[in-house]
Amino acid sequence: MSDSAYRVETLSRLAQWKIDNLSSCTYRKSDPFRIGNWNWHLSVEKNRVLFIKLYPEISNLTRDRPPIASFIIQILSSVGDRKALVHPGITDKQLKNNDDFIWTIETPLTGKFIIDVEFLDLKTAAPNGGEPCSIWAEGLAERGSNATALVSLGRMLSESIHTDITINASDGSINAHRAVLATSSPVFHSMFSHNLKEKELSTIDISDISTEACQAFLNYIYGNVQQDEFLTHRLALLRAADKYDISDLKEACQESLQEDIDTKNVLERLQNASLYQLPTLKSSCMRYLVKFGKIYDIGDDFNAFLQCADRDLIAEIFHEVLATWKGF
Structure with missing residues (x-):
């Protein structure tokens, strides 16, 4: 045997x-x-x-x-x-x-x-x-930080201590510190280093994110994010991490999204993995669907997915299916 x-x-x-x-x-x-x-x-x-x-x-x-x-x-x-x-x-x-x-x-x-x-x-x-x-409620988003410094940064944000920039989300505004944002993101750093409207007006417009998700985004940057808000806003955080080139947040989102793949979310996660170039998450979703046979359990949803998914992604899926069939 x-x-x-x-x-x-x-x-x-x-x-x-x-x-x-x-x-x-x-x-x-x-x-x-x-x-x-x-x-x-x-x-x-x-x-x-x-x-x-x-x-x-x-x-x-x-x-x-x-x-x-x-x-x-x-x-x-x-x-x-x-x-x-x-x-x-x-x-x-x-x-x-x-x-x-x-x-x-x-x-x-x-x-x-x-x-x-x-x-x-x-x-x-x-x-x-x-x-x-x-x-699984332990620490994906809190690792690697100095506790005293994080408490101080958290207070700076939550109590608006000497804030000098306003972020306009889709349904509200939050005050923050340009120095903290600039050190966390090369995109923010560029905004404040050149004569752009963000530097002149001391505002950043992020119209594609809610105030709650924006607060979670800032909490991550300031080292003060809670696990439940991180899990709730993972996809919004992933979009923001990609948009503002915050690689550690992007990786934390990828790791977290891999941990609870199921039949209800696998197609959405596969789509996001392809969109935001997350190879490990994409591979996990492919294996879940094909090697573990879950593609048979979501037939209607998968057929709908095929109608709107990127052609290159569809080709990858069918290549994986053919490779799996050859292995039997």
Whole structure:
């Protein structure tokens, strides 16, 4: 049996294990695969019924901080119309060993099939006994900053301390500091270095962004963005980062958008990845659609997407489809 029979493919929060066949009485355990902070295993055991288990690999981390998982698991036929058996779903279940989650399936399965696991959230218990916190709510946008300086910068913005520039968004205005903007963006730096209207009038018009999104944009520049506002305004922040050439914000948006790709947002993210030249996000969306077979689950939306998408992007998708078919 080839090594590929035990390999689990992963992308973002999704894991898929393709199984060619199970004899009438057999057991198989996958290779470890990484989701979140833990290595995981899937196992299948077939006797009179089929047992599927999902559990973290035993380690010091698992013993000290076992994952509290929310996920959807289903079995898909890997051929034909991809009929699925779907588990009702697991919410906030602590998983320590291979007996904590067992899915018993009495429906006979034959031929090739796929075990598909989509992790909705992974939490760990708070060390002080408080509410468990999500590992995915931790720090994409706050990393690499000096706390004292960030507090001072945040106060300068929130309290309008010695502000000298006004930003006009689509539905309101916010005061800021040209020195801070200029050091964060070469576009802003150019505005204030030449005799342009922004320098003369001390205003910047950003009519394609709301006041809330503009506030999140400034909060990022000042090192004061909160995770919830970052997640809420990711696409607006991506547009602003591209427009004003703020590469670290653009990369933070790309990393974040990769982490929760699903059937509802994958086409929009693929379009944005192509528009803003985000190769890693584009590759992840392509793999999600083609290699993981989610293109079959969004047929109507995908057909509508084909009517308006860029031709080069459509060609890339079909090239990926053909390459995947050749691999089978």
